[in-house]
Amino acid sequence: MAIEVPHDQALTPAEPARTLIHPFWVRLTHWVNAVAMAVMIGSGWQIYNASPLFPFAFPPAITLGGWLAGALLWHFAAMWVLAMNGVIYVVLGVATGRFRRMLVPIRPSDVLADAKAALARKLSYDDLSIYNAVQKLLYLGVILVGVVIVLSGLAIWKPVQLQELAALFGGYTAARYVHFFAMAAIVAFLVIHVIMSFLIPKSLRAMIIGR
Amino acid sequence: MSRIRKNPPGVDARLLVRDAAKLMPDPTRRLFLRGGASLGALAFLTGCDIIDGASAERVLMKVSYFNDRAQAWLFNPDKLAPTYPDSAVTRPFPFNAYYSEDEAPEVDGQDYTLEIGGMVDNTKSWTLEELYALPQETQITRLVCVEGWSAIGKWSGTPLREFLRRVGADTRAKYVWFRCAEGYSTSIDMATALHPQTQMTFRFDGEILPRKYGFPMKVRMPTKLGFKNPKHVMEIAVTDKYLGGYWEDQGYNWFSGL
Numbered sequence: 261m262a263i264e265v266p267h268d269q270a271l272t273p274a275e276p277a278r279t280l281i282h283p284f285w286v287r288l289t290h291w292v293n294a295v296a297m298a299v300m301i302g303s304g305w306q307i308y309n310a311s312p313l314f315p316f317a318f319p320p321a322i323t324l325g326g327w328l329a330g331a332l333l334w335h336f337a338a339m340w341v342l343a344m345n346g347v348i349y350v351v352l353g354v355a356t357g358r359f360r361r362m363l364v365p366i367r368p369s370d371v372l373a374d375a376k377a378a379l380a381r382k383l384s385y386d387d388l389s390i391y392n393a394v395q396k397l398l399y400l401g402v403i404l405v406g407v408v409i410v411l412s413g414l415a416i417w418k419p420v421q422l423q424e425l426a427a428l429f430g431g432y433t434a435a436r437y438v439h440f441f442a443m444a445a446i447v448a449f450l451v452i453h454v455i456m457s458f459l460i461p462k463s464l465r466a467m468i469i470g471r
Numbered sequence: 472m473s474r475i476r477k478n479p480p481g482v483d484a485r486l487l488v489r490d491a492a493k494l495m496p497d498p499t500r501r502l503f504l505r506g507g508a509s510l511g512a513l514a515f516l517t518g519c520d521i522i523d524g525a526s527a528e529r530v531l532m533k534v535s536y537f538n539d540r541a542q543a544w545l546f547n548p549d550k551l552a553p554t555y556p557d558s559a560v561t562r563p564f565p566f567n568a569y570y571s572e573d574e575a576p577e578v579d580g581q582d583y584t585l586e587i588g589g590m591v592d593n594t595k596s597w598t599l600e601e602l603y604a605l606p607q608e609t610q611i612t613r614l615v616c617v618e619g620w621s622a623i624g625k626w627s628g629t630p631l632r633e634f635l636r637r638v639g640a641d642t643r644a645k646y647v648w649f650r651c652a653e654g655y656s657t658s659i660d661m662a663t664a665l666h667p668q669t670q671m672t673f674r675f676d677g678e679i680l681p682r683k684y685g686f687p688m689k690v691r692m693p694t695k696l697g698f699k700n701p702k703h704v705m706e707i708a709v710t711d712k713y714l715g716g717y718w719e720d721q722g723y724n725w726f727s728g729l
Contacts, residue, residue: 311619328618329722336724337534419615420552420694420729421545432613432621 281389281466286358289349290467296345297446299324299338304443306331313440336417343410350403362391363400371397385460402449409442532722539726546728548662552693555611560676561622566683567697569717576652576703580687589648589708592639599687603673605629605637610668612693614700615729617718626691627674632665640709648714649690652703657716659692659699660726668693671704696727 282290302324309317310328325331353359370393377383378394391399415426415435429435457464465471566572584596609627635642647664650656663669669692675684685702692700698718719725 307619311616329718332617332724333528333531333535333722336538337531340534416619418545418729419613421547421550423550423553432615436619 279471282470283356283358284470285348285352287467287470289345289352292341292345293349296338296342297450299334300342301443301447303331303334303338307335308440313437339413346406346410353403359400363396366393366396366400385463388463388466398449398452402446405442405445405449409439409446412436412439412442415439535722535724538724542726542728543660543662546660546662546694548666550694552612552668552729555613555623557611557625559623560611560625562676564624564676564684565620565622567616567618568702570653572683575682577682578652578687578703578705583687585688585704586650586706587638587708588706589710590641590644591635591709594638602629602671602688605671606633607673608670609674610670610691610693612668612691614693614697616697617723617727625676626670626672626689627677628670628672628688628691630667631669631671631690632667634671635664635709644709645711646709646713648708648710649701649704650706650708651701652705655701655703655717656714657699657701657719658710658714658725659695663692663694663728666692666694694729696729698723699727 302322305318306320306323306325307328309320309323323331325334374383374393378392383392411425412429412435414422415429416432416439419426419432419435426432426435429438457467568575580599583599585602586596587594607627607629609625611623611625613621613623615621631647635647640647642661642665644661646658646660648656648658669690672685672689672691673680673687675681680686680689685704688704689702690700690704699716715725
């Protein structure tokens with residue numbers, strides 16, 4: 261550790277922030293969300309198969325629940341975990357300032373530059389506590405999609421009691437499409453997210469042990 | 472919107488299993504999570520095999536009962552389902568059941584009587600003629616199937632609450648139960664039975680209710696999923712006893728409110 265530290269830097273607790281990348285609440289909500297998401301997606305695919313919106317069905321082997329009733333039981337159980345965990349995550353993300361500190365601002369020019377650098381394998385992943393612009397965009401984006409998938413799900417579940425919400429999505433049928441495309445966006449995010457965690461294993465370690 | 476939806480193949484096997492299951496004690500009977508795929512997937516997700524089918528199911532059913540209560544709490548007895556113009560009616564309207572259209576029960580309107588039972592003052596059964604003489608109203612509402620698809624239909628008949636008043640039903644009872652000609656049954660909460668749009672339906676889209684849509688009478692409730700709307704209703708009973716229903720006993724959520 262440097263002995264001579266300029267006065268203004270000494271006042272900012274830069275050192276703890278660098279060692280602990282993800283506080284406990286981030287790791288906990290991340291992994292609870294991971295399990296809840298997997299259950300929601302697997303059972304959601306089975307539910308989709310009962311009345312597909314498009315001319316394809318999901319292979320039964322990658323769905324959860326065995327048949328429609330089983331899938332609905334899983335879906336309407338995991339939804340509580342997903343929603344409550346999501347609320348805790350967003351509240352703490354805002355309250356602790358983590359979202360403000362780590363996810364914004366996002367400048368389009370930075371996103372383009374970082375995306376180019378990432379594809380050219382020139383992007384640095386040395387400091388995991390600072391997100392690059394592509395990460396910021398994807399993390400903030402998937403949080404917003406998460407809000408949309410929960411709200412559209414509520415609209416499909418309760419198109420009479422929550423008919424104003426369903427109307428916001430353009431009605432019951434439109435809400436089903438919104439729910440589907442939100443799922444597709446989350447799955448696309450997941451593909452990139454999981455690949456990146458294997459390409460940069462220390463990022464996976466950081467999400468498990470925090471540093 | 473596809474025109475006609477049939478149940479997937481394997482329904483007969485399901486019925487057979489269900490009939491056999493009736494003979495078994497309760498815990499073994501409730502095996503909703505069919506196929507190894509469901510639990511295989513769970514083991515894959517969690518990396519553990521310790522969750523066996525029966526205990527996973529017990530937990531899921533507990534949550535489903537909790538969801539019944541959550542939905543009852545969310546249910547606003549004064550909130551009306553959206554209604555639509557005549558031009559919005561889905562024509563032809565989809566047929567859906569666990570049997571094919573030509574297997575739908577044929578009820579003779581001349582001999583038909585609606586049986587009334589349970590916590591009511593007057594258990595006199597009703598002929599079709601007497602039922603047709605009741606005040607009628609029409610609703611154009613959306614039917615939402617548990618499978619996800621929906622269709623807009625035009626149903627005419629008598630509000631169930633008006634009928635329940637006439638037979639002197641004890642509306643403090645918890646449930647109203649319906650028995651149907653084909654052996655189908657379902658039950659609903661009293662709050663939904665008294666909802667202004669819950670209707671004893673005798674006509675569909677201006678015609679006498681056709682066989683495929685439940686002749687001579689179905690019960691239409693736009694605040695519940697389609698399978699909670701019984702067709703070919705032969706008996707209505709007001710009761711405090713939970714009697715479940717055909718699909719509910721196989722794992723579908725009982726309340727299934729919209």
